[in-house]
Amino acid sequence: MTANRHDGDTWDLASSVGATATMVAVARARATRADHGLVNDPFAEPLVRAVGVDLLTRLATGELNPDDLTDAPDGPTASTESAGLAHNIDQVLIDAATVRTKFYDEFFLDATNAGVGQVVILAAGLDSRAYRLAWPTGTAVYEVDQPRVIEFKTRTLAELGATPTAERRAVAVDLRDDWPTALRTAGFDPARPTAWSAEGLLGYLPPEAQDRLLDTVTELSAPGSRLATESTPNPQPGDADKMEDKMKEHMRRISERWGAHSFDPDMAALVYFGERNEAAPYLSERGWALNGASIRELFAANGLAPIADDDIGLGDTLFVSGTLERATT
Numbered sequence: 157m158t159a160n161r162h163d164g165d166t167w168d169l170a171s172s173v174g175a176t177a178t179m180v181a182v183a184r185a186r187a188t189r190a191d192h193g194l195v196n197d198p199f200a201e202p203l204v205r206a207v208g209v210d211l212l213t214r215l216a217t218g219e220l221n222p223d224d225l226t227d228a229p230d231g232p233t234a235s236t237e238s239a240g241l242a243h244n245i246d247q248v249l250i251d252a253a254t255v256r257t258k259f260y261d262e263f264f265l266d267a268t269n270a271g272v273g274q275v276v277i278l279a280a281g282l283d284s285r286a287y288r289l290a291w292p293t294g295t296a297v298y299e300v301d302q303p304r305v306i307e308f309k310t311r312t313l314a315e316l317g318a319t320p321t322a323e324r325r326a327v328a329v330d331l332r333d334d335w336p337t338a339l340r341t342a343g344f345d346p347a348r349p350t351a352w353s354a355e356g357l358l359g360y361l362p363p364e365a366q367d368r369l370l371d372t373v374t375e376l377s378a379p380g381s382r383l384a385t386e387s388t389p390n391p392q393p394g395d396a397d398k399m400e401d402k403m404k405e406h407m408r409r410i411s412e413r414w415g416a417h418s419f420d421p422d423m424a425a426l427v428y429f430g431e432r433n434e435a436a437p438y439l440s441e442r443g444w445a446l447n448g449a450s451i452r453e454l455f456a457a458n459g460l461a462p463i464a465d466d467d468i469g470l471g472d473t474l475f476v477s478g479t480l481e482r483a484t485t
């Protein structure tokens with residue numbers, strides 16, 4: 157388990173788990189400018205600028221490139237067996253955010269074009285889908301995240317003159333608290349089919365909070381509801397400690413490299429490590445019929461360079477989506 161998290165902890169977009177939402181927006185800003193044309197998020201860069209973390213702004217605008225960070229005077233030396241991935245991991249993370257953004261964009265457009273009129277984006281962060289996707293008329297999009305995150309995004313996008321392309325309903329609540337009541341208060345109707353996403357969220361929840369969240373999503377889902385999330389395979393028995401150490405080492409290296417530029421998010425302290433139920437089989441047992449593709453497969457399908465020396469199993473993460481096929485007991 158992790159040291160720096162506790163029940164009821166809160167954040168803004170420059171601190172703790174909130175900073176991870178800004179990092180993903182950096183990746184979307186860079187992906188938007190890339191030649192591949194896989195992602196178009198015109199709000200990512202202005203949102204990152206507004207957060208005001210200098211290093212992240214310079215990465216988002218392209219003034220700095222991920223490779224430049226290895227040149228930091230007191231950055232780590234790349235000397236371990238995993239140096240290859242450590243060296244290019246920032247680009248890998250940008251590519252991962254690219255295929256992830258495209259996966260969820262397509263999920264939502266497929267669901268709503270098939271008639272699902274209600275969308276819930278859990279842990280929306282700086283996701284601007286409610287402002288940039290071509291939603292069918294009348295689609296209600298609920299964005300759920302911590303109060304300071306929601307308030308910042310709502311205010312900043314209003315100041316930028318952005319207008320939602322759906323009926324956007326912001327729900328400022330912690331997902332470890334009674335979020336279903338907050339969602340219903342905002343107008344959510346559990347009798348209508350819903351398209352749910354939990355993107356980049358589950359690792360920031362303790363294992364039992366993840367189970368509770370997936371149970372609650374299932375309970376609130378009318379037949380025909382859809383869901384998309386990530387599912388990370390547990391390590392082979394006996395490998396868990398080794399894998400956890402490797403992942404922490406990778407995160408430490410990233411944090412250290414960024415720390416040399418006055419931004420140290422201490423990423424390894426934000427995630428809950430240790431065994432947890434794998435989301436995909438857990439959801440299947442509760443009536444969801446899911447299909448999945450690994451990051452590695454999505455890189456190949458989208459023409460992105462394969463992940464080299466992937467000793468932390470980054471490429472094994474599955475993006476899964478599907479429909480609730482039967483009522484749960």
Ligand SMILES: C[S@@+](CC[C@H](N)C(=O)[O-])C[C@H]1O[C@@H](n2cnc3c(N)ncnc32)[C@H](O)[C@@H]1O
Binds near residue numbers: 174283301330357
């Ligand atoms: C890595 S970011 C992902 C944001 C967004 N889904 C994206 O992909 O751009 C993680 C997000 O989870 C949110 N989050 C994590 N734990 C949460 C909790 N207990 N309650 C509400 N939001 C939470 C954070 O505030 C942050 O916005």
